[in-house]
Amino acid sequence: MNKLSVIIPAYNEEAYIEDAVKSVKEAYEIIVIDSYSTDSTKEKAQALGCKVIERKFDNFSAQKNFALPHATGDWVLFMDADERVTQKLWFEIQDTIANPKHQGYKIKFLHFYMNRFLYHKIDRVTRLVKNNDIKFTGDVHEKLNVNGSIGELKNFMVHYTYKGFFHWLQKKDSYAWFQAGMSFKKGKKVTYFHLIFKPMYRFFHTYIIKRGFLDGVPGLALASINAYGVLSRYAKLLLLQRGLK
Numbered sequence: 001m002n003k004l005s006v007i008i009p010a011y012n013e014e015a016y017i018e019d020a021v022k023s024v025k026e027a028y029e030i031i032v033i034d035s036y037s038t039d040s041t042k043e044k045a046q047a048l049g050c051k052v053i054e055r056k057f058d059n060f061s062a063q064k065n066f067a068l069p070h071a072t073g074d075w076v077l078f079m080d081a082d083e084r085v086t087q088k089l090w091f092e093i094q095d096t097i098a099n100p101k102h103q104g105y106k107i108k109f110l111h112f113y114m115n116r117f118l119y120h121k122i123d124r125v126t127r128l129v130k131n132n133d134i135k136f137t138g139d140v141h142e143k144l145n146v147n148g149s150i151g152e153l154k155n156f157m158v159h160y161t162y163k164g165f166f167h168w169l170q171k172k173d174s175y176a177w178f179q180a181g182m183s184f185k186k187g188k189k190v191t192y193f194h195l196i197f198k199p200m201y202r203f204f205h206t207y208i209i210k211r212g213f214l215d216g217v218p219g220l221a222l223a224s225i226n227a228y229g230v231l232s233r234y235a236k237l238l239l240l241q242r243g244l245k
Contacts, residue, residue, distance in 0.1 A: 002097045003028035005073030005131065009063050011035040013081035014044055021048045023085040024077065033067040059178060061136035071131055078127045082160045089155040093128060096153065103148025104129040110156040114218040120211045121222065126150055140178035172229040180236035190241060194234040203227035
């Protein structure tokens with residue numbers, strides 16, 4: 001029977017790590033790659049039987065690539081500390097790796113935001129892969145490169161997105177710096193198009209095209225913060241171009 005390794009990157013996730021680990025407790029092994037948390041994340045993970053490795057964080061791809069050689073299972077599932085594998089998804093994962101038709105699988109994410117599920121924001125991300133010559137690329141919103149075909153699982157993983165408004169803004173700003181740095185290295189230039197039209201379109205796309213308005217106030221908040229994230233990215237790129245950061 002194929003064995004499953006689970007890799008969970010974490011930093012100061014003491015309030016979330018236990019439930020994340022318990023949702024995949026039947027895995028062959030659970031590896032927590034910790035960025036030297038200052039809370040009890042490491043201790044909680046160890047108490048739950050996880051293999052904890054530590055590395056100073058520089059970017060998302062490097063962190064996960066560092067953890068990959070520690071995974072000894074035939075398959076690897078990547079998840080964050082604020083994500084949960086439902087029972088239905090767990091059974092589907094077990095059935096899938098027992099009789100795989102692809103080298104990797106995308107998982108659909110149902111987001112829990114401001115005390116409700118957002119049924120009109122569904123992401124699909126490759127998270128379940130055969131442990132064979134795989135690698136992440138990109139500093140943020142990293143891409144998992146898989147040699148072979150990619151399928152998609154039917155059941156959802158739950159993402160507890162919202163940890164507080166200011167935490168969400170801080171997360172967007174952190175991502176924006178990574179994205180700005182990548183664009184700066186590629187020599188991209190900021191124009192008024194990027195600073196004005198792009199944020200407006202992101203709001204329109206999230207709220208209207210993706211029907212975020214049907215999710216009420218949380219949908220409006222999410223569309224607004226997504227637009228802010230785009231603006232923040234290009235504003236930071238402008239600072240880098242002018243040598244102000």
